[in-house]
Amino acid sequence: MNKIEVNNLTKIFGSHPQQGLKRLKNGEQKSEILEKTGMTVGVNQASFAVKPGEIFVIMGLSGSGKSTLIRLVNRLIEPTDGEVFIDGEDITKMDKNTLIDTRRKKLGMVFQKFGLLPHKTILANVAYGLELQGVSKQEREQKAQETIKDVGLSGYEDSYPSQLSGGMQQRVGIARALANDTDILLMDEAFSALDPIIRKEMQDELLKIQNKLGKTVLFITHDLDEALKLGDRIAIMKDGRIVQIGTSEEILENPANDYVSNFVKDVDRSKVLEASHVMKKPEVLLTYKDGPRVAVRKMEEAGVSSIFVTDKEKNFKGLITIDDAVKAYQNNIPMEEVLITDNIYSTSPATPLNDLIGIAADVKYPIVVVEDEKLLGIVSRVSILSGLVLGKEKDEVEST
Amino acid sequence: MNYFYFPLEEWTNDFVNDWLLPVMGGFFDSISVPLRSFIDGVTNLILAIPPEIIAVLLILLAWKLAGKGTALFTLIGCLYIGSVDLWAETMQTVAIVIVSTIIAIIFGVPVGILSAKSNVIDKIVRPILDFMQTLPIFVYLIPSILLFGLGGVPAVIATFVFAAPPAVRMTRLGILQVPQEVVEASKAFGSTSKQLLFKVQLPLAVPTIMAGINQTIMLALSMAVVASMIGAPGLGSIVLSGISTVNVGLGLIGGLAIVVIAIILDRITQGIGNKL
Ligand SMILES: Nc1ncnc2c1ncn2[C@@H]1O[C@H](COP(=O)(O)OP(=O)(O)OP(=O)(O)O)[C@@H](O)[C@H]1O
Ligand SMILES: [Mg+2]
Numbered sequence: 270m271n272k273i274e275v276n277n278l279t280k281i282f283g284s285h286p287q288q289g290l291k292r293l294k295n296g297e298q299k300s301e302i303l304e305k306t307g308m309t310v311g312v313n314q315a316s317f318a319v320k321p322g323e324i325f326v327i328m329g330l331s332g333s334g335k336s337t338l339i340r341l342v343n344r345l346i347e348p349t350d351g352e353v354f355i356d357g358e359d360i361t362k363m364d365k366n367t368l369i370d371t372r373r374k375k376l377g378m379v380f381q382k383f384g385l386l387p388h389k390t391i392l393a394n395v396a397y398g399l400e401l402q403g404v405s406k407q408e409r410e411q412k413a414q415e416t417i418k419d420v421g422l423s424g425y426e427d428s429y430p431s432q433l434s435g436g437m438q439q440r441v442g443i444a445r446a447l448a449n450d451t452d453i454l455l456m457d458e459a460f461s462a463l464d465p466i467i468r469k470e471m472q473d474e475l476l477k478i479q480n481k482l483g484k485t486v487l488f489i490t491h492d493l494d495e496a497l498k499l500g501d502r503i504a505i506m507k508d509g510r511i512v513q514i515g516t517s518e519e520i521l522e523n524p525a526n527d528y529v530s531n532f533v534k535d536v537d538r539s540k541v542l543e544a545s546h547v548m549k550k551p552e553v554l555l556t557y558k559d560g561p562r563v564a565v566r567k568m569e570e571a572g573v574s575s576i577f578v579t580d581k582e583k584n585f586k587g588l589i590t591i592d593d594a595v596k597a598y599q600n601n602i603p604m605e606e607v608l609i610t611d612n613i614y615s616t617s618p619a620t621p622l623n624d625l626i627g628i629a630a631d632v633k634y635p636i637v638v639v640e641d642e643k644l645l646g647i648v649s650r651v652s653i654l655s656g657l658v659l660g661k662e663k664d665e666v667e668s669t
Numbered sequence: 670m671n672y673f674y675f676p677l678e679e680w681t682n683d684f685v686n687d688w689l690l691p692v693m694g695g696f697f698d699s700i701s702v703p704l705r706s707f708i709d710g711v712t713n714l715i716l717a718i719p720p721e722i723i724a725v726l727l728i729l730l731a732w733k734l735a736g737k738g739t740a741l742f743t744l745i746g747c748l749y750i751g752s753v754d755l756w757a758e759t760m761q762t763v764a765i766v767i768v769s770t771i772i773a774i775i776f777g778v779p780v781g782i783l784s785a786k787s788n789v790i791d792k793i794v795r796p797i798l799d800f801m802q803t804l805p806i807f808v809y810l811i812p813s814i815l816l817f818g819l820g821g822v823p824a825v826i827a828t829f830v831f832a833a834p835p836a837v838r839m840t841r842l843g844i845l846q847v848p849q850e851v852v853e854a855s856k857a858f859g860s861t862s863k864q865l866l867f868k869v870q871l872p873l874a875v876p877t878i879m880a881g882i883n884q885t886i887m888l889a890l891s892m893a894v895v896a897s898m899i900g901a902p903g904l905g906s907i908v909l910s911g912i913s914t915v916n917v918g919l920g921l922i923g924g925l926a927i928v929v930i931a932i933i934l935d936r937i938t939q940g941i942g943n944k945l
Binding site: 340343345369370371372373374376377378380381382383384385386387388397398400401402445449455 | 855
């Protein structure tokens with residue numbers, strides 16, 4: 270069964286939402302309705318389903334209705350029309366008490382501006398959900414303590430939110446959602462207010478948490494990189510409507526329309542990746558002087574089947590495969606003779622990833638990144654996976 | 670412009686004389702009797718406490734809540750009031766201020782909460798508050814004598830009418846000022862509306878509500894002289910007799926005592942607001 274299932278969900282802000290709904294169903298656009306009636310379409314007949322343990326990302330530009338949609342899921346906003354099933358039960362039809370109970374037991378939420386209670390300590394903030402349920406002080410504080418430890422904030426229990434940095438406050442926000450032990454986490458631009466490094470850290474943290482606890486996450490962002498990194502599937506919204514749902518690859522390779530492809534392109538263009546951004550330090554470097562025996566041992570240690578060779582000054586010389594090294598060792602052939610120097614593609618650190626994609630697919634060995642003949646790193650096919658999509662996108666744009 | 674005659678004056682007089690006084694007299698008595706004993710109780714209580722103890726308590730409070738400067742001012746102020754022999758009158762005025770403020774809070778905070786929660790209630794309450802604040806005091810002062818007799822009771826009622834609106838308005842403002850995300854967070858974790866009010870909205874509104882109560886107290890004090898015109902005892906009557914006998918000195922010492930009390934109460938209540 271789907272953890273969350275949304276059917277034809279619509280929200281119209283304004284004085285006569287039912288009348289607006291009729292217009293929507295007649296196919297009128299958000300802009301037409303705004304012009305004719307002054308009412309704003311927040312969400313327009315959205316449908317999607319989130320499977321247990323899935324991270325489902327909703328992405329869209331500002332004003333596309335993301336916040337409205339996620340607030341319809343836990344009914345912080347009353348829908349105009351449609352259904353929202355949480356574990357098979359329609360939240361839009363629940364009476365007050367059932368709704369409150371569902372929020373307590375099934376739905377945790379993390380907010381963009383954290384939404385912490387400024388008059389309560391970190392401990393009390395994290396324990397807040399349990400406090401609402403009437404859990405005893407001792408029990409809820411113990412649980413809160415554990416969760417605070419899980420998010421790495423031990424020692425800050427008695428601080429107040431205003432005393433913490435943004436990243437730390439959001440950890441509190443996450444801890445508060447985790448303390449309730451709900452299966453579902455709703456996250457509205459949870460990391461958008463954080464600076465890039467902290468943001469990355471929090472994304473990794475979320476993936477870890479999700480891995481460990483198997484939460485079902487509905488995650489909102491307007492950042493493509495974040496969506497690609499976190500999302501098992503991504504839904505793209507425009508003017509309140511979901512225009513495409515799919516895995517990252519599906520969306521990037523087959524954008525449903527110009528809006529999506531523009532979205533994808535714009536976000537990527539702002540972050541052109543270069544070889545130096547994705548290159549890795551080669552597993553093992555072998556100075557030119559080392560014999561085949563050392564080469565074999567080092568490859569064995571590193572668990573690789575080929576090794577890059579440089580001289581003392583790190584000048585790139587070539588590559589030796591394990592087979593060749595073994596052969597050289599057995600037959601006492603000097604290293605120079607088994608050194609592979611052709612068929613190795615080398616590039617400069619500033620080369621755009623786009624230029625490397627076609628090459629990466631064809632070459633046998635990882636691309637080496639060199640500057641002034643010195644080996645800086647290697648770029649493997651795996652490490653340009655995200656850039657691969659970028660390249661295809663760009664090819665299409667160029668060919669049209 | 671008089672195309673027709675609107676007999677509001679006659680209607681009002683008929684209404685007051687034929688219905689309000691004879692029919693509703695019992696009802697107003699049932700308000701004024703407990704109110705009178707409340708005022709008397711508070712007055713007697715603070716007059717029964719030795720002035721030195723009240724002064725020390727005030728100074729300590731001022732020190733804790735508003736700092737050394739205010740504590741020093743409070744000391745000097747209390748010495749002044751004692752030395753011009755106005756302690757009893759000051760306490761009588763303070764009693765009326767206390768009673769009016771308590772009633773203003775009992776009425777104002779809940780109404781403020783309701784008008785924050787409901788636009789309809791706000792639309793009804795708002796013009797009433799405007800009315801209460803702008804209607805010239807004497808317009809309702811005279812009827813309140815008719816209904817409640819002379820003395821402290823009509824004074825408290827008139828003071829309440831004039832001083833309660835800030836308590837209502839600031840309570841509403843305080844609740845509406847609570848950040849949207851904080852309210853949403855509380856709801857998202859399953860708070861009932863009662864939990865939301867008592868665990869989030871009211872605690873976060875307290876500083877604003879205190880600012881409203883501070884204003885209520887100041888307005889109540891500013892009514893002291895007016896209240897004395899309808900027979901309320903206290904500093905107002907000192908000022909009033911100073912004016913009516915052209916005794917400038919008497920008017921001045923009474924007026925200064927009002928200012929002293931106003932400053933002390935203002936700083937202390939502001940201090941409470943800031944501490945919370
Ligand atoms: N309470 C409201 N009353 C009226 N209109 C609203 C209300 N809330 C949202 N809207 C409108 O609904 C539309 C969707 O808003 P929403 O906040 O869901 O967008 P969003 O995708 O979350 O944008 P952002 O990225 O800026 O957060 C917007 O046009 C907005 O103006
Ligand atoms: Mg939003």
